[in-house]
Amino acid sequence: MARPQMGDERREQILAAFEACVMRAGLAKTTLTDVASECGLPRSLVRYHIGNRAEMVDLLIDRMVERAEDGVARLRPKGRAMTTHDLVDVLFTNTFTNDVTNTVVNELWYLAERDDNMRDRLRAMYGRITRMLTTQMEKDGLGSSPQARRDTAYAILSLTYGNEAFQFLGLQGGRRAAALAAARTLVDTMATEGTGTKTKKEKQK
Template identity: 30%
Template sequence: MGRPSKKAERTEQILQALQRCVARYGLEGSTLERISEEAGLQRSLVRHFAGNRTELVTQLADRVIERSDKQWSEFISYLPEQDITSALLNGLFTEDHSDAEFVLVIESLIFAAGQDEPLRKQMQAWMSRFTNDMKFILLRDNPSADDEHLNAIAFGLVSIYFNLDSLAPLNMSAQYRPSARRAAELLVNTLIPATK
């Protein structure tokens, strides 16, 4: 098998640098100068290998969503048949599965989607898949739960998950991780029917 092309290598190097910059400075603060400095390449090479800023953002969104979908699918495939909700919460709220940089990049893309219709559609589809998957995971342990309640709980879990890692720049994620997990448990426990 041959070596990867120089373009593929450089594009990957640039996209990794862009992702680090977006996590640190947000999408707006991730200038070509910062990206080229982070990648260790001249600005002209960044443009040559990865394109203009719009093309970079598109490639970043594609890359992040592809990575997210792959990791999420792998995570779902390892969930047990029984007590799936507990395993889900462990996966969402333990330090081992936390990736603050990734969450900050996703949040930056979501924010930027307000001004970019194709990006908005892409991020809407991604968020819908994530939330719907969460709902169907919860449904496995709670087959009699009504659809509206499942939708609300799934969205609540997604919201707590993203909010927790968004605190990374404040160095407060670890401090609030147990509370986030407990809030998620309390939310999920509303699915358990009360016994008479």
């Protein structure tokens, strides 16, 4: 009798093979047959565990989101609460520096130019990162309003993604450090603007 977790293990095996194929040949040229050959499974079994190609792409996006969230959880500071600065550091040094994820995302952007569903999925993926930032900002008492937090989160996300896009083009040197410093400055600026929510002490007055 198969172990209960075998389905999850198979799915992970297939998605890892899918990523490998995308890294080698690109998303548009990768087929279910390619993935089956990469992971050494029959095509019928790949389809049973994953579904069709569109469903496999959806699962691949979910996998990237989980990888990003796992990275944030793994890199939480020991012995103290995470701050917005910490989260920004993780985005620059972990979330947006994974070569596999960056390659897959670039392929997805290409598809999104012609596929409304793919555009929606990418928007939702970046929306989750934006909400992570705004939630942390609110916990830290940063920003004069929810809109101010969303605007700053958008600017930080633009810096992180834009930085990696330029790195891909070969603009190396200390530019990542410069982009990170700019993102941290945005956070520091929010700290001087006050918060749109009352602190516990203010509520007690």
